[in-house]
Amino acid sequence: MYTNQGMSKIIPVFLIGLCFLLLRPTCCDGSRILVVPVDGSHWLNMEVLLKELHSRGHDITVLYSAKSWYIPKNSTFFTSITRRMMEDDTDKNAYNRMLLDVMECRKSMPFIRTFCQNNLIGSMLDMGHKILAGATAEMLDDTVFMKELQDAKFDLMLTDPALTIGVLLGSYLKLPMVFNVRWINTGEAHFTIAPSPLSYVPVPGSELHDQMNFLERTKNILHYLQSFYQLHFILNPHYSDLLQRHYPPGSDLLSMQYAADLWLIRTDFVFEFPRPTMPNVVYIGGFQCKKANPLPVELEAFMQSSGEHGVVVMSLGTFVSVLSREATNAIAAAFAQLPQKVVWKFAGEKPSSLGNNTLLVNWLPQNDLLGHPKTRAFVAHGGTNGMYEAIYHGVPVVGLPLLFDQFDNVHRLKVRGAAQHVEARTLTEEGFLETLKDVLNNPSYRDNMQRLSMLHRDLPISPIDTAIFWIEYVLRNKRAAHLQSAGFSMPWYSYFCLDVAVFFIIIIVAFAWALIAFCRILCKSRRKRKAE
Known part of the structure; x- marks a missing residue:
């Protein structure tokens, strides 16, 4: 039988163990996460997520450029891998040169200047994607490096898909993939992942809102066509050789992006105009915001x-x-x-x-x-x-x-x-x-x-906690394939039911032809009777 003194020693130990069980991270400890971020202000967002994931016991490895501006080489909360990702001579002055070009565009008529700006950005993206495709090819051709990544047995790829390297590596390594995203390809993430009716959803860069008149809707459609052309005829071709050499036949960049398990989009509908969305899209706008600390x-x-x-x-x-x-x-x-x-x-x-x-x-x-x-x-x-x-x-x-x-x-x-x-x-x-x-x-x-x-x-759970929950959700369940739309695996003509429309047109034409033929035969028969 335990004495009171013995019980007094056991109870604190029991309480400590109970607290440990209740307060331990809800996801399996020690999940290995490979991160491919984007530098600059994008990194400031990603860093917030990584610190929170590290505090919950996850092992973070960050792959980034040796010429990074803001990502530190030595960190207390992640292990770093440096590779060439952009050209070594890329500098901040390039943005100032672009600024001057944009100011020249702003001198144009309001209807035209946004197309001028998007054309400048498209030219910059053209050069950037060419470099990214080359940098990814170097990594995939480096068998030692790729074996190191495979042997590390990562559980998840967390990437900002404004850089395509994370998407391509995640697909090659067959990892569950989570996007920390606002921009992707030639525009805003919704235009890749979600239906975007052009009648009331403004195309990025158009400087329009969701209450458009006829002229504005015309402009919106023209912006969409400009973006579509840049994506499919300028940017995606840079990856053709890479995809043929390292991926299964028929692979394309857009399909790899569609295959991401979760899209953490850095916006919300206080800021964004209301629009259609998808089940595997989670909104975390403002997750980096926090209460003010005392000033110096x-x-x-x-x-x-x-x-x-x-x-x-x-x-x-x-x-x-x-x-x-x-x-x-x-x-x-x-x-x-x-x-x-x-x-x-x-x-x-x-x-x-x-x-x-x-x-x-x-x-x-x-x-x-x-x-x-x-x-x-x-x-x-x-x-x-x-x-x-x-x-x-x-x-x-x-x-x-x-x-x-x-x-x-x-x-x-x-x-x-x-x-x-x-x-x-x-x-x-x-x-x-x-x-x-x-x-x-x-x-x-x-x-x-x-x-x-x-x-x-006014939210039931903060944006940062929402982001962490869904990242760990993908980790716990290995993937989130049940949230992905079947529409992404359909050919475009099936997606828009054009094959069904053609079928109905054929039926209607055939019926009309048969009806006309029947009427002609009937008329001929009547004329023949009258002639007799």
Whole structure:
């Protein structure tokens, strides 16, 4: 029989064991995950997921370029493998050169300029996919490297399919595949995975919304045709030789993308226009957002010094942060006339018109500043990360879009009454100041953004927990094939039931022909009787 003293020793041990069982990760510990990310702001998203997966006991291996800008070679939460993925001379200045070209496009008529921009992006993607196909071929031709990957016995491929290398490797290694995705091929992920009626779903890059008139729907269809041509006749052919040499006959890149078990799409319908979706699509928009942390002492003092007027925060993102000197002087002069203080993430020569109310910094804690109670507006280029942080913290936006999807992103918030838009190519001190004052002084912008913030946060489970659950769901069940649509394995004519339509047309034509033939015979018979 146990004594009271013996029981007092056993109970704590029992409780510790019970807690361990209850608090241990819900998925099998030690799952091995191979990750192929995209550099830059895409990596900032992926890093959030990887840290959370690592905290739950998963073993992370990241494959990335030796010339990476933001992905660290040494990390406490993943093992790294470096390979050539893009050209060694790729640099951030390429984005600034593209910016100048886009500004030239913006001089065109509104109907035409989006096609010009998409053509520029298509040219850049053409070069990029050619490099990616070559880099993937090098990996697949390296039998030692591929054997190392196979011997590692990974349980899952987690990739951002904006780089095709992860898709191709995951398919070759026959791994369950999860996409952390916003952009893929020539556009937004929905246009690859989900039905996208062109009557009300705007094509990426069109700068349209879901309430289109006849002319806008015409433009939307033309944008779709432009994107279709770029995908099937410019980008996909780069992979033909690679697919013939290393994959089963009939393999193509699009089918490999369709075969992904799960698409974690970095958006939600507070930001995105409502549209059809698919069972294996999970929305995790804003999963990187979090409550604001305290600011450094000096920055906090600057924020508090703004008094009742508050602070304007300005940042143009991780890649493109350089405008013309005329533009930066115009922005600085406009800021100088505000009663608000300004924190401006700035790189380059100090503007000559800089006011005493403006603090220039090389780096700023963007999320923490947007979550500060003194922040009144956010001047931003329209990158997805910044837009979701603004939504999360309820801060209205003055958009200064420069490249890629930034024009569409700002347009989405503008349609919802939470942002205003400024053209970089025509930016003037007076125009920029007028737009700033409108957003700062008109309470409707803040009210609308606060409403979006409330809707974005009103969820039964946070976006990051949703993402982790579904990644582990695929791990637990080895795949999620039951969520994949059969439509992706059908030929296009069967998908659109064109064969059925042809069948009915043949039946109707045959019936009509038989009816006409019968009538002719009947008429001939009557005429013959009358003749007799």
